Amino acid sequence: MTGPAKLSKRNKLTPKHTHHEQADGGRLIVLTAPLTEAIDHAGYFIQMAMASLPIWMEGVINRKYPKWREVEHNPDGSARYMPAGVRLVEKSLLREYRSDDVVACFPDDLHKFVGPRTRVVAVSTHNPLGVTFAAGVYTSIFGSSRMPINSHYSRQLFATIKASPYRNNFKVIVGGSGGWQIIQTNTYEELSIDCVVEGRSESVETLELFRKAIQGEELPPRVEVKHPLEREAILFPDTRTTFGVVEMTTGCGRRCKFCVPDLNPQIDLPKDKIMDAVRANVRNGNKQISLATEDMFIWGQVHTDTPFYFPNREALVDLYSEIVNTPGVEQHVLSHCTIAPAVVDPLLIKQLSDILLPKSPIHFPYLSSHPQKKALAPLIGLETGSVRMAKQIMSSKGVPFSIEDWPSVVLEGLRVLNENNWFPAMTLIVGNPGETDQDVRETIDLVYEMERRGLFAFLIPSIFTPLHDTRMEKEEGVTQTRQLTPLQWQLMMKCWKMNLRPGQYSWWGPMAWRVGSIGMWLYKLRGLNGPNFTWPLLMFSGAISEKNLQRMGKIYRGKPLEVKSRKELIASLKPKDWQYLRADNGDLPLEFLGVQPGAQKAQMGV
Ligand code: B12
Numbered sequence: 001m002t003g004p005a006k007l008s009k010r011n012k013l014t015p016k017h018t019h020h021e022q023a024d025g026g027r028l029i030v031l032t033a034p035l036t037e038a039i040d041h042a043g044y045f046i047q048m049a050m051a052s053l054p055i056w057m058e059g060v061i062n063r064k065y066p067k068w069r070e071v072e073h074n075p076d077g078s079a080r081y082m083p084a085g086v087r088l089v090e091k092s093l094l095r096e097y098r099s100d101d102v103v104a105c106f107p108d109d110l111h112k113f114v115g116p117r118t119r120v121v122a123v124s125t126h127n128p129l130g131v132t133f134a135a136g137v138y139t140s141i142f143g144s145s146r147m148p149i150n151s152h153y154s155r156q157l158f159a160t161i162k163a164s165p166y167r168n169n170f171k172v173i174v175g176g177s178g179g180w181q182i183i184q185t186n187t188y189e190e191l192s193i194d195c196v197v198e199g200r201s202e203s204v205e206t207l208e209l210f211r212k213a214i215q216g217e218e219l220p221p222r223v224e225v226k227h228p229l230e231r232e233a234i235l236f237p238d239t240r241t242t243f244g245v246v247e248m249t250t251g252c253g254r255r256c257k258f259c260v261p262d263l264n265p266q267i268d269l270p271k272d273k274i275m276d277a278v279r280a281n282v283r284n285g286n287k288q289i290s291l292a293t294e295d296m297f298i299w300g301q302v303h304t305d306t307p308f309y310f311p312n313r314e315a316l317v318d319l320y321s322e323i324v325n326t327p328g329v330e331q332h333v334l335s336h337c338t339i340a341p342a343v344v345d346p347l348l349i350k351q352l353s354d355i356l357l358p359k360s361p362i363h364f365p366y367l368s369s370h371p372q373k374k375a376l377a378p379l380i381g382l383e384t385g386s387v388r389m390a391k392q393i394m395s396s397k398g399v400p401f402s403i404e405d406w407p408s409v410v411l412e413g414l415r416v417l418n419e420n421n422w423f424p425a426m427t428l429i430v431g432n433p434g435e436t437d438q439d440v441r442e443t444i445d446l447v448y449e450m451e452r453r454g455l456f457a458f459l460i461p462s463i464f465t466p467l468h469d470t471r472m473e474k475e476e477g478v479t480q481t482r483q484l485t486p487l488q489w490q491l492m493m494k495c496w497k498m499n500l501r502p503g504q505y506s507w508w509g510p511m512a513w514r515v516g517s518i519g520m521w522l523y524k525l526r527g528l529n530g531p532n533f534t535w536p537l538l539m540f541s542g543a544i545s546e547k548n549l550q551r552m553g554k555i556y557r558g559k560p561l562e563v564k565s566r567k568e569l570i571a572s573l574k575p576k577d578w579q580y581l582r583a584d585n586g587d588l589p590l591e592f593l594g595v596q597p598g599a600q601k602a603q604m605g606v
């Protein structure tokens with residue numbers, strides 16, 4: 001990262017209300033988060049879009065969601081809802097401080113709570129500078145890699161805090177999953193931040209830090225705090241969270257090298273505490289719940305006698321049923337999961353669909369077979385179709401199946417998911433360190449195979465970003481869109497073309513995309529993204545058919561893959577794993593069922 005992005009006049013950062021308005025001298029500790037990370041009325045999509053679109057495209061969001069800035073307040077002016085991270089900092093602090101010393105407010109209300117008495121302003125942030133997977137890449141395609149909408153609002157929040165007339169009296173502490181971005185870009189001074197905390201607010205070191213700040217002591221710029229190892233040590237919000245986010249698990253266990261959350265201990269949180277937090281959300285006016293997890297399928301199977309990658313069907317069905325049947329819960333949205341469990345236990349997927357579809361706010365009219373066209377769309381990591389690359393960066397991603405079978409696991413898993421109206425968003429990493437043209441070709445093969453089989457996932461390619469603290473932290477892949485090879489561009493554009501499939505069921509859809517994308521290329525994208533972008537964009541626009549582009553030698557159209565069926569995948573497992581499979585899914589190897597293959601053939605008269 002180099003210096004801050006240049007802002008257009010229209011989008012200049014203007015600190016808001018820096019004058020003193022509070023009668024009580026302000027709160028001792030004021031908690032906040034960027035507005036764009038706190039809003040919840042338009043569903044997940046708005047935040048994801050604001051993380052990815054550059055600020056100059058804010059008008060698109062304003063037109064689609066004209067009321068997105070209208071947030072709700074408690075009678076005292078504090079925020080009615082805040083991201084779960086803020087709520088946990090609040091809960092952690094309330095173990096030591098009185099409730100009238102601590103407040104969580106929206107950025108525009110800071111002037112009401114920051115006063116001469118304030119000693120800490122603590123900011124929780126998910127993605128303040130937009131340098132994560134996916135978020136960075138789309139803004140860079142459109143031209144301003146460092147200023148996604150969310151990043152603009154985060155910077156605006158920091159500018160407001162910096163301009164406070166009481167700034168010398170208080171310390172600014174930042175935490176949350178995006179805190180590392182401040183450390184990595186060394187933007188402390190520019191954003192007026194004293195300390196970044198990496199880790200959870202529950203830990204004693206975090207409380208110690210707040211104590212120091214309140215006493216006016218100097219803070220270290222970076223503090224790494226320990227993650228609790230026991231499930232009992234994790235706190236739960238008893239107020240309303242943005243999108244009704246309630247934690248379900250921490251950690252993952254599949255050990256992908258590029259992953260941050262996997263560095264945390266694998267914990268599944270107690271059902272009674274999850275349910276309390278669900279009810280607290282509903283009590284405070286929330287109608288939507290979403291359980292935060294890296295992989296929902298490990299819940300109920302952590303530290304049991306069964307390996308965590310064989311889901312606990314009964315436990316999951318029980319938990320989700322209770323959530324969606326809680327009076328007041330009108331909507332439920334899935335967050336993250338992995339794909340191998342869909343191959344391991346297709347009946348689990350079916351049972352979850354029966355429970356969850358009626359409360360899903362997501363509708364895919366052209367894809368779903370549900371009577372109301374409802375669908376489920378969790379986020380799943382596909383990352384690469386190259387077995388060579390997968391072995392290097394995520395050798396356990398598909399367990400219990402061998403990573404050698406990764407393309408088959410993806411295709412079989414997606415088949416099961418699609419049959420049950422799950423249409424996941426699947427992330428792909430482009431430009432992994434050491435990625436060769438052959439690796440990209442293999443990923444393209446997988447994408448074309450999905451298309452051939454009529455399978456659907458929203459494919460979200462992003463450029464490799466070495467995330468802080470991961471085992472790939474020091475590695476470098478592609479850093480700018482101009483460095484992408486023609487094949488990498490083709491993969492990205494093919495993914496987006498596939499994503500538009502359900503939107504193309506009108507006569508005008510394809511035409512609009514064709515004209516729009518070529519116009520955009522002529523206007524801006526040609527210079528920005530370099531010559532390797534041109535043919536893949538023409539392929540995306542549909543202006544020249546893929547067949548013709550291949551004939552001209554401009555694109556690679558993927559070769560058919562040989563894929564293992566579920567039965568073959570199950571047969572490839574180690575025999576000691578067969579005991580964890582459910583017979584009601586079928587496909588169990590005959591040896592396991594105690595049937596001699598020859599005997600069964602004879603029985604069937606073969
Ligand atoms: C729910 C969720 C979302 C939701 C809702 C977010 C919201 N505003 O509430 C949606 C779908 C909108 C979303 C969007 C995105 N997300 Co998200 N999301 C999550 C998820 C699943 C849970 C987050 C959560 O609430 N956890 C529970 C709370 C309690 O945890 P927490 O926030 O980390 O807080 C703890 C600590 O960080 C700390 N803490 C937090 N704040 C503070 C503040 C202070 C001062 C201190 C001391 C401590 C502290 O204490 C808390 C515990 O006590 C996480 C994965 C995960 N398991 O964390 C990914 C995750 C955080 N998201 C991620 C990403 C990449 C994104 C997107 C960029 C994706 C995209 N391209 O669209 C966008 C960015 C959105 C934005 N506004 O910019 C990455 C973060 C990577 C990073 N920043 O390095 C994660 C880790 C997922 C992943 N595996 O890659 N996300």
Ligand code: SF4
Nearest residue numbers: 252255256259262294
């Ligand atoms: S499966 Fe997902 S959450 Fe788990 S380690 Fe891999 S990337 Fe991380």
